[in-house]
Each structure stands twice: as C-alpha cells, then as structure tokens.
Amino acid sequence: MNDKMINLTAETVPCHTRPIIIDAEKCVGCLRCVNVCQVDVLLPPPNGEKAPVAAYPGECWYCGACVMACGTGAIKLRHPLMNRARFVER
Amino acid sequence: MNFEWPYKNEFYETEYLECDVLVLGGGLAGCNAAIAAARRGKRVILVEKGATERSGAAGTGFDHWESACTNPCSLVTPKEIAEAYVDEQCGYSNGPAHYIECREGYDRLCDIESFGGKIRDTDDEFAGAAFRDEKTKLLFAYDYKNRFTIRVWGSTFKPALYRELLRLGVRVYDRVEATKLLTVTENGKKRAVGACGMNVRTGKFYVFAAKSTVLAMSRPARIWLFSPDMVGLSEFRPTQSIGSGHAMGYRAGMEFTMMEKSVKGEFSAAGRSFPPYGTGNNHNTWYAATMVDARGVEIPYVDRDGNELKTVLERYMPAPGQKFFLKGGVIDDPKYEYRGPETLPFDELIKRGYELPFYADLSRMPDEERHAIWGLMVGEEGKTKIPIYENYTERGFDPTRHRLQSYGTGWQSASFLPQERQLFGAPGGIWHDWDLKTNIDGVYAAGDQLFASDCAGFACATGYYAGRKASAAADTTDILPVSADEIDEERERLYAPMYSRGGMDWRELNMAIAKAMQNYCGGVKCDALLREGLDLLADFEKNALPEITCKNPHELMRTHEVADILTVSELIMHACMARRSSSVPLCFERTDCGGAVDPECDRRFITVRKENGKIVEGSHPLDVFGDLESEYEKRNADYIESEQKGDYRKNER
Numbered sequence: 088m089n090d091k092m093i094n095l096t097a098e099t100v101p102c103h104t105r106p107i108i109i110d111a112e113k114c115v116g117c118l119r120c121v122n123v124c125q126v127d128v129l130l131p132p133p134n135g136e137k138a139p140v141a142a143y144p145g146e147c148w149y150c151g152a153c154v155m156a157c158g159t160g161a162i163k164l165r166h167p168l169m170n171r172a173r174f175v176e177r
Numbered sequence: 178m179n180f181e182w183p184y185k186n187e188f189y190e191t192e193y194l195e196c197d198v199l200v201l202g203g204g205l206a207g208c209n210a211a212i213a214a215a216r217r218g219k220r221v222i223l224v225e226k227g228a229t230e231r232s233g234a235a236g237t238g239f240d241h242w243e244s245a246c247t248n249p250c251s252l253v254t255p256k257e258i259a260e261a262y263v264d265e266q267c268g269y270s271n272g273p274a275h276y277i278e279c280r281e282g283y284d285r286l287c288d289i290e291s292f293g294g295k296i297r298d299t300d301d302e303f304a305g306a307a308f309r310d311e312k313t314k315l316l317f318a319y320d321y322k323n324r325f326t327i328r329v330w331g332s333t334f335k336p337a338l339y340r341e342l343l344r345l346g347v348r349v350y351d352r353v354e355a356t357k358l359l360t361v362t363e364n365g366k367k368r369a370v371g372a373c374g375m376n377v378r379t380g381k382f383y384v385f386a387a388k389s390t391v392l393a394m395s396r397p398a399r400i401w402l403f404s405p406d407m408v409g410l411s412e413f414r415p416t417q418s419i420g421s422g423h424a425m426g427y428r429a430g431m432e433f434t435m436m437e438k439s440v441k442g443e444f445s446a447a448g449r450s451f452p453p454y455g456t457g458n459n460h461n462t463w464y465a466a467t468m469v470d471a472r473g474v475e476i477p478y479v480d481r482d483g484n485e486l487k488t489v490l491e492r493y494m495p496a497p498g499q500k501f502f503l504k505g506g507v508i509d510d511p512k513y514e515y516r517g518p519e520t521l522p523f524d525e526l527i528k529r530g531y532e533l534p535f536y537a538d539l540s541r542m543p544d545e546e547r548h549a550i551w552g553l554m555v556g557e558e559g560k561t562k563i564p565i566y567e568n569y570t571e572r573g574f575d576p577t578r579h580r581l582q583s584y585g586t587g588w589q590s591a592s593f594l595p596q597e598r599q600l601f602g603a604p605g606g607i608w609h610d611w612d613l614k615t616n617i618d619g620v621y622a623a624g625d626q627l628f629a630s631d632c633a634g635f636a637c638a639t640g641y642y643a644g645r646k647a648s649a650a651a652d653t654t655d656i657l658p659v660s661a662d663e664i665d666e667e668r669e670r671l672y673a674p675m676y677s678r679g680g681m682d683w684r685e686l687n688m689a690i691a692k693a694m695q696n697y698c699g700g701v702k703c704d705a706l707l708r709e710g711l712d713l714l715a716d717f718e719k720n721a722l723p724e725i726t727c728k729n730p731h732e733l734m735r736t737h738e739v740a741d742i743l744t745v746s747e748l749i750m751h752a753c754m755a756r757r758s759s760s761v762p763l764c765f766e767r768t769d770c771g772g773a774v775d776p777e778c779d780r781r782f783i784t785v786r787k788e789n790g791k792i793v794e795g796s797h798p799l800d801v802f803g804d805l806e807s808e809y810e811k812r813n814a815d816y817i818e819s820e821q822k823g824d825y826r827k828n829e830r
C-alpha cells in the first residue's frame with residue numbers, strides 16, 4: 088500500500104436540516120469559522136469562491152463557535168424547526 | 178456537491194515528536210494539565226482532535242462553577258462538600274477527584290481570570306443583587322447563604338486557556354486525533370511510552386514519545402442514542418467526544434469502574450429532547466425560575482420539609498436547620514440531608530388542579546434574578562449563546578413579557594424509553610489512585626474521562642492535578658524507545674478503511690451498535706442477553722467494520738469513532754456482566770439475580786480490564802480512598818505550601 092493509491096474526494100453530505108447558513112455577500116473568506124469548528128462541519132470552498140461549504144451539516148452539534156468567530160455576521164445557526172420551543176405573551 | 182478534498186494529502190507521512198508530558202485532549206481538563214506541566218518547566222505536547230480554542234464540552238461556554246469551596250465568601254469547607262457528594266451518590270462517587278475540585282477549583286478559576294477569562298461582575302451589571310458579593314464582585318448561584326457555586330462567563334474561558342498554552346510554549350497539535358497508547362512491559366508491569374495520532378484533515382500519521390501521558394478525552398457517547406441524520410444532536414456532549422480515550426485505554430489494558438452505570442436518556446435533541454436549556458424549566462441554568470401552569474397560576478416552591486416558600490429569595494436558602502444544600506449537574510433527586518428548594522412534584526400538582534402545559538415565567542422575578550437567568554446563565558451556558566439566547570431573542574422572545582414553554586411532565590422536557598440510555602450524571606470511567614494515575618505506569622487521567630466526573634470545575638481541577646503528578650513522574654524517567662512493529666500495525670489499522678471497497682457508510686454501523694445496545698444492554702440486563710450482545714458486537718467487528726469505506730480523512734475519523742464506540746460498547750457489556758446484582762445508585766437492573774438489590778457483598782467498585790484478550794474483573798471497597806482531607810494533604814504539601822498561595826500567578830503577571 089502507498090499514498091498514490093489514496094485519492095481524496097469530498098462531497099456535501101446533506102441532512103434534512105440546514106443548521107448553518109452562510110451569507111456569501113457578507114462573507115469575506117477569512118475561514119475563521121472553518122478553523123474554529125471542533126466538529127469540522129465546514130470545509131474551505133472549492134476554487135474561486137469565498138464562502139466555506141457546510142459539508143457535514145448533520146454532524147453540527149450547534150455550539151455556535153462559528154457564529155462567534157465570524158467578524159462580519161455572515162453566519163446564521165439555527166436549530167431544526169422541531170427544536171424551537173414555544174413562548175407566549177403572559 | 179462533489180469537489181476535491183481541500184486539504185493536503187499526507188497519508189503515509191509520519192512525524193516523530195518527543196516531549197516530557199503528553200496531554201491527549203484539549204478541553205478544560207487537558208488545557209489545565211498542559212499548563213500545570215508547562216509551569217513546571219516540562220516540554221509539553223497537547224493533542225486535540227478539534228481546535229483547542231473552542232473545543233470540548235465547554236468550548237463556547239458554561240454558566241456555573243461548582244464546589245468553589247475555597248473562594249473568600251464560601252461558608253463551607255472542601256471536606257464538607259466533597260464528603261456530601263460521595264454520600265449523596267451512596268459511595269459510588271469519585272472522592273479524591275471531588276476533594277481536589279473542592280480544594281483547588283477556586284485556584285483554577287483565579288488562574289483562568291489571570292489568563293483573561295471573566296469570573297466576576299467587573300462591569301457592576303448586578304450591583305446590589307442578593308447573589309453578589311460587593312467586595313469581590315463574585316456572583317453566586319443556588320445556595321446564596323453558603324456561596325460555593327459561582328456564576329461565570331464561561332464563553333471567555335477556552336480562548337483564554339488557549340492563549341496561555343501558546344504563551345507557555347506548549348506545542349498544540351490541533352486536528353490530530355490520538356488513536357493508540359504505546360506501551361512497553363517492564364518487570365511484568367505495563368508502562369506507557371507515548372501515543373499515536375492522525376491528522377483528521379490530511380491523514381498524516383504521528384508518533385508522540387513521552388515520559389508521561391495525561392488522558393483527557395472525555396467520555397463515551399452515541400452508544401445507545403444515535404441519529405444518522407442529525408449525528409451532532411444525538412448526544413449532550415460534542416460530536417467529537419465519543420470515548421476514544423476509553424477505547425484506547427481498554428485496548429492497552431486499562432482498568433475501568435462503574436461502566437455498568439447508565440441512565441435513561443436526558444438529552445438527545447435529535448429526537449426526544451429539546452436543545453439543553455432551550456425550554457422553560459427550573460433546573461441547573463434555570464434555577465430557580467418561577468414556573469406557572471397553563472392558566473398562569475404560579476407553581477409553589479417548597480423546602481425539604483414541604484413548607485411552601487413565599488419569596489423568590491427563599492428558593493436560594495437552606496431550610497431551617499440545614500447547613501447547606503446541593504444543586505448542579507449531577508444532583509437530580511438528592512437525599513433529604515442535601516435537598517434544596519424544589520417545585521412540588523408533578524403528581525401533586527395535578528392532584529391540586531394545575532394544568533399542563535407549564536411555563537417558565539421570568540417576568541415575575543426580580544429584575545436581577547431574571548437577568549441572571551436569561552442574560553448571564555442562558556447567555557453563557559454550554560452552547561446557548563447563539564442557538565438559544567441569540568436565536569430566541571431574534572424570534573422575539575422577551576423574558577419580561579413572555580413565558581417559555583415546558584414540555585411533558587418534568588424539567589427535561591423529554592421522556593425517553595428505558596432502553597434509550599446515556600452516560601450521564603457521574604457515569605463510570607477510568608479507575609485511578611490518589612495521584613489520578615491509572616493502572617498503567619506513566620498514564621494519568623482527568624476530567625470527564627475519570628469515573629464519576631461531572632463538571633467544569635472538576636475537569637479543570639483534576640486536569641491541573643494530573644498535570645502536576647505527570648510532571649513529577651516525568652522527572653523520574655527517560656523517553657523510552659517505541660516499538661516499530663506496534664507503530665506499523667497502528668498505521669495499517671488506521672488507514673485500512675481508505676482501501677475498503679465494502680461501500681458501507683460509517684453511520685450504518687453506529688446505528689446498528691445503538692440498536693444492539695438498546696436490545697441487549699438496555700433498561701434491564703441479564704447474562705444471557707449480554708452474551709448475545711457481545712456475540713453480535715464481535716460479529717460487527719469482524720464483518721461490518723471492514724466494510725466501511727471512506728473518501729477522505731474526515732470520514733476516516735468518523736469511522737474510527739465508530740470502531741471506538743464498538744470497543745466501548747464491549748467494555749460496557751463486560752462491566753454489566755461483572756456486577757451480579759441490581760443497584761439503585763448505579764441505575765442498574767438485573768433480571769437474573771433473584772431480586773437482589775445492592776446486597777452488602779456487591780457494594781463495591783467493580784472494575785474490568787482486558788489482559789491478553791481476556792477480561793479481568795476486580796473490586797475495591799467504596800471507602801478505599803480513605804479520609805479525603807488527610808489523604809489529600811499527605812500527598813500535596815508542596816502545592817499547599819507554595820502554589821495554593823498563587824505563586825505562579827504572582828510571578829507571571
């Protein structure tokens with residue numbers, strides 16, 4: 088076995104929710120979010136683009152580190168619809 | 178979307194590194210271990226699978242620091258609280274670790290403050306509040322009289338610790354997962370000489386040779402609870418932490434205890450529960466929120482004697498005749514002696530005509546209490562700042578106007594099935610001595626990898642202590658050669674799934690393990706079931722694991738997580754076999770023990786380890802660690818003499 092035999096590829100693995108949404112207009116491509124995410128949910132974008140790719144959304148544990156690291160407010164993190172607790176006027 | 182792997186291909190590149198003290202896992206425990214060793218002039222390497230700046234259970238925060246018994250406002254002693262914790266768990270607790278937490282925890286808080294973490298109300302946001310000490314500006318939670326739990330700005334902690342590691346010259350290897358302990362046998366006894374690791378972005382292989390090693394990789398997860406769709410929501414702790422530290426320890430012959438303990442699930446936001454701290458409740462972060470029923474009628478709080486409490490302040494006070502009460506992460510339904518104020522039980526509420534659903538109604542609380550819960554605590558708790566505090570605020574939630582709903586009948590807002598289990602509430606882990614040393618020489622453990630661990634203060638204090646003891650051990654030994662064969666074998670094991678053409682996705686095996694554990698090691702246990710389960714796990718190992726195929730190092734990391742989950746599941750089943758009777762404190766129920774519950778002969782720590790492929794059982798009396806205070810003091814005169822007075826902090830700042 089040697090390294091030549093290992094050809095690395097990637098693909099986005101979708102899940103039924105979209106925890107992380109990155110606004111490509113606001114993103115400056117600094118990759119702070121990619122480098123702070125402990126789960127490695129995000130990957131640097133393929134050639135030419137700025138905004139990272141949320142390649143493994145299902146693995147997100149919703150800690151918010153990416154949002155906290157983003158200097159331009161480009162990232163939205165939201166729990167699946169089923170996890171948004173109800174609140175009512177008192 | 179298909180694309181080229183964005184990181185370098187470094188498969189088959191190997192880097193050899195040497196250090197005095199090797200720390201595996203860069204959460205709160207690992208960071209503190211590395212700092213203790215670096216302060217002692219040791220060459221330290223820290224290996225972290227994620228990014229140390231925000232990794233671990235407390236990466237983006239936590240809101241309260243437990244058992245800070247030596248803070249200047251505390252009215253309790255380390256001895257009192259450590260012994261109370263042990264007694265509360267009927268002896269199935271980690272006495273030394275709790276004592277270390279109670280005795281040294283506040284030192285760690287002051288350290289972290291000196292690194293830039295925020296531990297007190299320096300902005301005077303809460304000036305005049307009943308839970309604030311005006312002189313020190315410390316804010317307290319739960320027992321306002323005795324003042325030993327501190328409200329903190331936990332989101333500032335990990336970045337501060339990370340900066341300090343770099344400042345002290347600790348070599349931090351982020352994105353490297355530790356995969357194997359390297360050991361040698363000396364005079365018939367095992368001793369660790371380092372570890373192997375793999376970069377989870379590039380596939381690069383690492384060999385770390387070290388004089389001593391600290392394990393701080395948290396505890397197993399995704400054993401019974403798994404969602405292949407929402408993997409990251411399956412469990413309470415981070416996706417990354419699935420117990421590889423346990424798995425590598427077990428493979429190397431490490432001794433574990435209490436691994437038979439698991440509890441009915443409490444948090445799995447992929448299914449039955451909501452995000453932690455994201456519903457109306459009155460526990461932990463939300464203690465002691467005002468609760469109301471569907472009609473808006475307030476739900477009474479009572480003290481341990483059933484006396485109804487009239488004011489909000491009384492919810493934070495011990496009962497008449499009670500010295501202190503316990504609340505926090507692992508305190509669910511405490512004994513009378515330690516029981517604090519609580520709302521009436523659900524059945525009683527229904528009898529009295531209260532109607533579901535219930536809500537937390539912070540609008541009825543004094544401003545500073547409301548702001549402490551919704552602003553400070555919910556803002557700073559583990560993974561609440563963005564997904565709860567910010568998102569709910571965006572959705573329009575205003576705690577002065579709205580009530581937040583509670584679901585089901587209890588504070589968890591969830592109801593799991595008995596077989597949906599979790600390692601939660603002080604579960605089992607690594608067995609150790611008073612130095613936090615494992616049965617393998619040169620290996621120490623800390624934080625959530627220890628048995629009966631529970632919280633951030635515990636992790637920081639035991640981390641630092643293990644770092645100290647590992648440093649002392651490093652002074653007495655050299656770096657020993659590592660075996661080339663062992664290394665080659667590990668590299669081959671690690672890379673194998675890159676060559677597999679089986680086509681199985683790693684999730685399929687994780688799901689199968691979870692189902693097997695629910696079926697064979699669920700709410701009730703018996704030998705016949707456990708044997709079947711072990712047989713099935715062995716079959717998975719032999720026939721399913723080699724079928725998993727990976728396209729890149731990320732998938733390879735997940736595949737090895739599943740391999741580790743498989744190993745840990747085996748460990749859990751063996752631990753269950755080793756306990757012959759049911760046990761209430763261990764939440765362990767057997768159907769084939771003639772109804773025996775906690776018989777005297779089984780009130781012991783039962784341990785399991787693997788030696789030459791065979792399980793070796795052992796046991797220790799529950800009081801094996803002796804008197805906590807005197808045993809601690811015997812072994813830590815140096816720390817008490819010099820460091821407890823803050824020497825390092827003074828010298829450095």
Ligand SMILES: Cc1cc2nc3c(=O)[nH]c(=O)nc-3n(C[C@H](O)[C@H](O)[C@H](O)COP(=O)(O)OP(=O)(O)OC[C@H]3O[C@@H](n4cnc5c(N)ncnc54)[C@H](O)[C@@H]3O)c2cc1C
Pocket residue numbers: 125201202203204205206207224225226227232233234235236238239240241242243353354355356393394395413414415417418419420421422453506558559560623624625626631632633634636
């Ligand atoms: C949502 C939440 C809220 C909490 N709130 C509180 C609170 O308010 N108060 C409190 O006291 N406690 C709280 N806790 C508990 C507390 O955060 C943990 O007990 C504590 O952080 C454990 O520290 P640790 O270092 O042992 O583990 P962790 O901080 O989890 O660190 C383990 C580290 O090991 C790394 N790792 C895992 N496997 C490997 C490997 N193979 N190789 C290399 N690295 C590896 C992980 O990436 C991780 O960084 C909370 C926990 C959670 C999840």
